[in-house]
Amino acid sequence: MNEYVFPIYNVEHLTDAITCAVNGNNHKIESIGLERLNLLSEAPLKKESDLNIDFTIFTKAFEFEGKIDDSHYDREHKIYTYQVRIKFSNKFNFLKWLAVMKGIHRSRFKT
């Protein structure tokens, strides 16, 4: 399982509508997809550790597990970008997340 299957959507324009806490610390989110998110951090995160993510978008709240797949450090802006693979253990939580992805996709493409 090296590649992602579903598309990822930039959500930087939705900063005010999104909150994301990873292991209790708040982070900005750059983009989200059904199976992943890219988060920004000023401090490095431990790559090996499991991430507990509390995420809200608009009024919908989610809890899921995450694992860091990849990272990048932007020296100019002194910020880390982490590519995090997410997994759901709760079907209803997942269906709610799927509905969010459908909405984001539809709002961009009208397909």
Next chain:
Amino acid sequence: MKALGNDLLKQLEDLLEESLSPIEVAYFESVDKYLNLRCRYSNITQYESNTIYNPYRIKPILRVLLLKSEVIDETSISEIFLKDKKEICLVLEYKTKKSFFILNLEDAKYIKDMKLIKTLEKNTKKIESIFTNHFKNEEE
């Protein structure tokens, strides 16, 4: 155009040992990195040829992509799609261009589902080439 369509269906029927006749199929190709999919061929009522669909709208494709992504366990996926098993999806290609084949199983008569699925899996390349050749001929 109609003759070519009939020829395509005949080839697929022959490949599947006429377990489904008349056979109902649809063929989709990705048009961008956001997995918007163009239906290039369909004789299934709910999919229209030359229409672009998003991947979340086509349940058999969504089901197969969820299994591939492992974002949630297989049991949950089965539960989510419990009522949507009359169509199955085969991934024909998933590297550069992504293409999918959907088969309507509602009228499957002679072959038990597992045997049909094994036949499909064994013949993925042949199915892909049937569609590729079909569109190549149509464009010429």
